[in-house]
Amino acid sequence: EPEVTQTPSHQVTQMGQEVILRCVPISNHLYFYWYRQILGQKVEFLVSFYNNEISEKSEIFDDQFSVERPDGSNFTLKIRSTKLEDSAMYFCASNLRERETQYFGPGTRLLVL
Amino acid sequence: GIQVEQSPPDLILQEGANSTLRCNFSDSVNNLQWFHQNPWGQLINLFYIPSGTKQNGRLSATTVATERYSLLYISSSQTTDSGVYFCAVPNSGGYQKVTFGTGTKLQVIP
Numbered sequence: 471e472p473e474v475t476q477t478p479s480h481q482v483t484q485m486g487q488e489v490i491l492r493c494v495p496i497s498n499h500l501y502f503y504w505y506r507q508i509l510g511q512k513v514e515f516l517v518s519f520y521n522n523e524i525s526e527k528s529e530i531f532d533d534q535f536s537v538e539r540p541d542g543s544n545f546t547l548k549i550r551s552t553k554l555e556d557s558a559m560y561f562c563a564s565n566l567r568e569r570e571t572q573y574f575g576p577g578t579r580l581l582v583l
Numbered sequence: 584g585i586q587v588e589q590s591p592p593d594l595i596l597q598e599g600a601n602s603t604l605r606c607n608f609s610d611s612v613n614n615l616q617w618f619h620q621n622p623w624g625q626l627i628n629l630f631y632i633p634s635g636t637k638q639n640g641r642l643s644a645t646t647v648a649t650e651r652y653s654l655l656y657i658s659s660s661q662t663t664d665s666g667v668y669f670c671a672v673p674n675s676g677g678y679q680k681v682t683f684g685t686g687t688k689l690q691v692i693p
């Protein structure tokens with residue numbers, strides 16, 4: 471069964487550094503999403519992406535965040551200058567149509583020191 | 584934005600017992616998903632259930648959209664059912680920006 475994959479599974483970085491989290495959505499899917507989950511808290515929506523542009527974003531998704539689909543398969547989340555509070559699990563998701571199940575990847579655990 | 588509350592927040596079950604988890608939401612929704620987050624942090628899709636009832640093995644879910652709640656039933660629980668269960672709904676008028684509930688942490692003991 472097709473699945474969403476994410477790399478790396480874990481990343482440790484220093485405050486102020488840039489990080490890029492990578493996702494490969496399910497191949498025929500058209501809508502792509504990033505979520506984050508701070509340890510012990512609920513999952514929060516960050517951004518959705520369709521037709522090569524951001525379609526919705528949350529208040530959390532400020533100027534330090536950006537997303538890109540650089541080729542036909544990858545979907546990336548860049549954090550320009552990481553802060554301690556960016557430490558979280560980041561999930562990528564995708565679906566074929568808006569009104570359908572979003573399929574989640576296994577997550578990338580980011581730790582900012 | 585939409586508020587999504589789940590109950591109970593914590594639940595301990597003896598293996599083999601049944602349970603019902605509840606998800607209440609503050610506004611009308613056009614879809615709803617249930618997820619299981621296993622102890623390794625992975626989010627597993629359980630159901631996509633905007634209305635009605637669905638069953639998958641020992642799990643079933645019912646959404647009553649007009650009354651703004653959904654229920655997840657776990658029967659004959661197993662230790663592998665342990666983890667956190669989340670429901671998630673889109674914000675009013677849309678489908679993409681999804682709000683997760685507060686979660687129910689389930690522990691099934693042998």
